[in-house]
Amino acid sequence: xxxxxxxxxxxxxxxxxxxxxxxxxxxxxxxxxxxxxxxxxxxxxxxxxxxxxxxxxxxxxxxxxxxxxxxxxxxxxxxxxxxxxxxxxxxxxxxxxxxxxxxxxxxxxxxxxxxxxxxxxxxxxxxxxxxxxxxxxxxxxxxxxxxxxxxxxxxxxxxxxxxxxxxxxxxxxxxxxxxxxxxxxxxxxxxxxxxxxxxxxxxxxxxxxxxxxxxxxxxxxxxxxxxxxxxxxxxxxxxxxxxxxxxxxxxxxxxxxxxxxxxxxxxxxxxxxxxxxxxxxxxxxxxxxxxxxxxxxxxxxxxxxxxxxxxxxxxxxxxxxxxxxxxxxxxxxxxxxxxxxxxxxxxxxxxxxxxxxxxxxxxxxxxxxxxxxxxxxxxxxxxxxxxxxxxxxxxxxxxxxxxxxxxx
Amino acid sequence: xxxxxxxxxxxxxxxxxxxxxxxxxxxxxxxxxxxxxxxxxxxxxxxxxxxxxxxxxxxxxxxxxxxxxxxxxxxxxxxxxxxxxxxxxxxxxxxxxxxxxxxxxxxxxxxxxxxxxxxxxxxxxxxxxxxxxxxxxxxxxxxxxxxxxxxxxxxxxxxxxxxxxxxxxxxxxxxxxxxxxxxxxxxxxxxxxxxxxxxxxxxxxxxxxxxxxxxxxxxxxxxxxxxxxxxxxxxxxxxxxxxxxxxxxxxxxx
Numbered sequence: 001x002x003x004x005x006x007x008x009x010x011x012x013x014x015x016x017x018x019x020x021x022x023x024x025x026x027x028x029x030x031x032x033x034x035x036x037x038x039x040x041x042x043x044x045x046x047x048x049x050x051x052x053x054x055x056x057x058x059x060x061x062x063x064x065x066x067x068x069x070x071x072x073x074x075x076x077x078x079x080x081x082x083x084x085x086x087x088x089x090x091x092x093x094x095x096x097x098x099x100x101x102x103x104x105x106x107x108x109x110x111x112x113x114x115x116x117x118x119x120x121x122x123x124x125x126x127x128x129x130x131x132x133x134x135x136x137x138x139x140x141x142x143x144x145x146x147x148x149x150x151x152x153x154x155x156x157x158x159x160x161x162x163x164x165x166x167x168x169x170x171x172x173x174x175x176x177x178x179x180x181x182x183x184x185x186x187x188x189x190x191x192x193x194x195x196x197x198x199x200x201x202x203x204x205x206x207x208x209x210x211x212x213x214x215x216x217x218x219x220x221x222x223x224x225x226x227x228x229x230x231x232x233x234x235x236x237x238x239x240x241x242x243x244x245x246x247x248x249x250x251x252x253x254x255x256x257x258x259x260x261x262x263x264x265x266x267x268x269x270x271x272x273x274x275x276x277x278x279x280x281x282x283x284x285x286x287x288x289x290x291x292x293x294x295x296x297x298x299x300x301x302x303x304x305x306x307x308x309x310x311x312x313x314x315x316x317x318x319x320x321x322x323x324x325x326x327x328x329x330x331x332x333x334x335x336x337x338x339x340x341x342x343x344x345x346x347x348x349x350x351x352x353x354x355x356x357x358x359x360x361x362x363x364x365x366x367x368x369x370x371x372x373x374x375x376x377x378x379x380x381x382x383x384x385x386x387x388x389x390x391x392x393x394x395x396x397x398x399x400x401x402x403x404x405x406x407x408x
Numbered sequence: 409x410x411x412x413x414x415x416x417x418x419x420x421x422x423x424x425x426x427x428x429x430x431x432x433x434x435x436x437x438x439x440x441x442x443x444x445x446x447x448x449x450x451x452x453x454x455x456x457x458x459x460x461x462x463x464x465x466x467x468x469x470x471x472x473x474x475x476x477x478x479x480x481x482x483x484x485x486x487x488x489x490x491x492x493x494x495x496x497x498x499x500x501x502x503x504x505x506x507x508x509x510x511x512x513x514x515x516x517x518x519x520x521x522x523x524x525x526x527x528x529x530x531x532x533x534x535x536x537x538x539x540x541x542x543x544x545x546x547x548x549x550x551x552x553x554x555x556x557x558x559x560x561x562x563x564x565x566x567x568x569x570x571x572x573x574x575x576x577x578x579x580x581x582x583x584x585x586x587x588x589x590x591x592x593x594x595x596x597x598x599x600x601x602x603x604x605x606x607x608x609x610x611x612x613x614x615x616x617x618x619x620x621x622x623x624x625x626x627x628x629x630x631x632x633x634x635x636x637x638x639x640x641x642x643x644x645x646x647x648x649x650x651x652x653x654x655x656x657x658x659x660x661x662x
Contacts, residue, residue, distance in 0.1 A: 227563055358504055360486060361502040362504070
């Protein structure tokens with residue numbers, strides 16, 4: 001990769017060396033710094049933003065993202081004051097603001113990109129959500145529920161941190177509902193104790209010009225089950241990268257995503273599942289609809305089955321429905337397997353146009369074209385929304401998708 | 409009395425080899441309560457006729473007319489034709505993932521009638537029709553045509569025929585891919601729908617098998633995109649014995 005030093009010609013095939021990018025820790029971690037990192041597991045991580053180089057469009061983790069739209073979150077220091085948010089708590093759960101040195105912080109994972117590290121370096125206090133075993137001591141009967149609503153966090157650059165802890169044997173639901181304006185970079189840590197069962201849902205219904213970069217880090221204990229759901233309908237740029245570390249035996253994760261990108265909207269998910277203990281299970285399923293000029297979605301799904309991951313059962317899929325011309329869906333599944341002893345590892349992606357035969361079939365039953373399109377898109381996305389497992393939320397989501405289709 | 413009238417219909421389709429003419433002047437009149445069987449060899453234009461009447465965008469009408477009680481169907485969109493009283497039971501019903509049969513049926517019934525059906529009577533109607541068609545009750549919660557067997561797809565088509573109550577129905581090779589039992593059940597469904605609503609039927613088939621269960625009033629033989637011969641039920645018997653050879657030779661000579 002390096003240019004021959006004796007040559008007086010600058011080889012055209014090699015990109016110019018950016019001196020600002022040399023000498024950072026991120027570079028030294030990557031050997032000579034010019035060898036592209038091939039796999040997600042080898043990516044550099046650090047809690048400190050100064051360890052990261054300035055971001056370039058050619059970086060694997062930023063390759064598809066519209067960098068110009070969120071420079072403030074990459075190159076300047078956002079405000080780290082706690083976000084204005086409302087919380088509602090039911091059952092065996094608590095929500096507190098905690099200082100940076102709280103013991104719960106920093107156990108689930110470390111930033112893999114500069115925006116994430118920028119948030120980590122900047123936040124003043126973290127929102128700590130704890131799901132407990134209920135007071136009666138009866139395990140797994142009464143779920144703790146927390147809903148965090150952010151509807152007016154402003155358009156100034158902000159950094160935030162949330163740490164969600166599900167105590168061993170607890171059951172719970174945490175919903176983060178996002179709407180209004182935003183220029184936000186944040187990290188969300190999700191830690192499941194042994195045999196805990198938790199659903200975490202992040203809903204993005206931001207206003208049209210909002211920017212939201214989020215990294216979710218989940219660590220799943222022995223026999224614990226996480227259902228992780230992202231729902232993204234609104235915002236100019238939403239990039240939500242959930243990564244899950246299954247490092248306890250028989251850990252189980254279901255990662256679901258549903259999104260709807262309109263003209264000019266960029267919605268991106270980089271999903272990572274790390275199978276790092278025996279007999280763990282992962283199911284990743286993301287589905288999106290795109291309509292309008294410049295609607296762009298990106299899905300990168302990485303699954304790593306490590307040497308300790310014997311008996312792993314894993315499957316990931318991404319499907320996109322392009323409703324109009326001018327929309328673009330990038331979909332990249334990656335699978336790395338370091339052990340021969342697995343139960344299953346599969347992946348599938350498909351991005352296709354609206355099926356005219358479906359339309360004809362429905363119209364031949366008297367249903368108008370407009371209604372038929374709605375039915376098909378809603379049906380396509382409902383495969384995910386029906387899996388959330390909370391009818392109230394499913395219903396709200398159906399209505400939101402309905403509204404999205406009406407606007408079109 | 410309702411009448412479906414097809415006059416001098418010419419239809420072409422775009423292929424990789426250019427425009428191909430498929431229907432070359434079809435004349436056909438179906439009155440309410442009549443059953444017309446359309447028979448003919450592969451490629452004679454039977455299915456094209458079905459899809460053209462229903463308004464599939466793939467088929468271009470070059471000339472002629474299709475009217476339902478004087479209304480020009482060809483000027484209507486696919487859904488408008490259905491609301492005018494036309495139904496097409498398809499040979500290859502399409503899967504609609506994530507849309508349950510229940511939801512689909514209610515949406516279609518609401519569209520056809522212009523108002524949502526009264527819940528109690530509607531649920532009863534569905535149950536009864538499904539029972540008659542030997543469809544399991546879990547069927548209603550499955551997604552439209554997804555993972556249906558060939559027989560289930562056809563029963564589902566006839567279920568819609570019974571529930572949507574059209575004035576005229578075109579059944580496109582509804583018998584294909586059915587075993588004897590399923591063929592009987594589906595045929596009973598068609599006969600029941602006719603007895604209940606007095607609809608007119610255009611029964612497109614390649615084989616005479618289904619005509620043992622659904623008795624046609626008229627039989628039309630399609631060759632090269634037009635009606636080559638017409639007659640009563642006895643014509644079907646003759647085809648059963650002689651096949652289509654006679655017509656193919658004629659057309660080759662002609």
